[in-house]
Amino acid sequence: MEACCEEFFRLSPADKAAFYSEDADRPNRLFSSTTYGTGGERYWRDCLRLACPFPADDAARDAWPDKPGRLRSAVEAFVAPARGVGMELLRLLCEGMGLRPDYFDGALSGGDVVVNVNHYPPCPDPERALGLPPHCDRNLITLLLQGGVPGLQVSYRGDWIRVQPVPGAFVVNFGHQLEVQAATRCQW
Template structure:
């Protein structure tokens, strides 16, 4: 998302960004607007690891307990700022414990109408959800020095902690820290690549990700049945990549009307299941407006990625959404992404192409898709233009 031309930015006027002074290595670190907005940091020894940790402590919003002012690099042009208020809408809430025919119709109808819906009684226990939300929030409360050990600016690294987002093309930063975890199959083979703090993080994530992936796969089977595809169409390589978990953390923001937690974007994968937090913040594009998604206890918010739109020849669409900030409360959400294998070709299903309904998208591998996605940004129009026939 490009940024309109505008004059030089003024320096933030606040004396400090929380005035959080921490000692790390040989020098004192002060979390400040200048550090957050500038690639230039305090002089450090030549050790690459040391420099990365210094950048982590400078860039991570969760490094400072209080944010007294909004650094200029987070301030968006007026036409990109969130409105003062938006309508709150209850997405369809689908009870997966109901009869299969009823659930199949509800999932397909909601998917076609909104591209977003919520599911309850999905089989992931309330305890697993509660533990996952708690340990993720606890991670971002760790001392800055401990979080910094997992920080990386390498966008190809599957497990890392970073700030803002990696798929936008403008100069603005987004009010978010993110812990990204890759969960292979079996999960036990990859959990040693995750942070070892908090103490129970690996155990809790492992117990959460397997049943959550199962919910995603069951939803794909239901959608296939509703569209006339064989139920196991998405089994195997089409969902054979690592499950990716994004733990998104949005600290209290001093000026929520001037910035965003995440930009308008569509997901890159097949299907996403989100624990959206009791703190509001998710907005979905609907009929030219942005609507707030109400929180439902123990529900997953479900939406479709670009690749599912390609695979279904546009029957199901990837819908833009974004994350808001607020001044009073931190918000931590957990997004679980079902991904394809990297080199598998993905194109419109033959059953969904025919006379009067030609293929709308070209066939691509996930690797090729991601190269384009990183180049053009995550907006729906840009990605659709790149792959539409």
């Protein structure tokens, strides 16, 4: 999956142009954050976003880029086990919170698995660039495969802590949906 995505970002601009869109309502697209400024800094990343229904169907595959040739099969082979890991983590979380194991099954965890592949091109002035601004994930759970690019930080008790990349490991982020569900279900 990583190799296919790296290959996608190495394609010529002409090969990627048809997939490029700033339309946030378009579920499958390539977009760039290099144009948004904040306090003199710029968000410096390209993102390939793919909506993956589970299980993937022909219509979904046809909406993904056709180059590189093996990208569609790599995405499909990645999504099923990654979704399985996420669902197992949610079941374990339910157990720890005293909820029935299938509490998050169904509509709350259903729908598309969204794959965001971030690419950070070389920046001429890295001191003035951010990959992404500070944010909270709005979904239920995010599995983040960092790759070899350092820079991820998490906020903990008011401090920003660097997360060192661990090859082949996921960073698990619980998003706003989980926070809201847990708060309404449990008294912290």
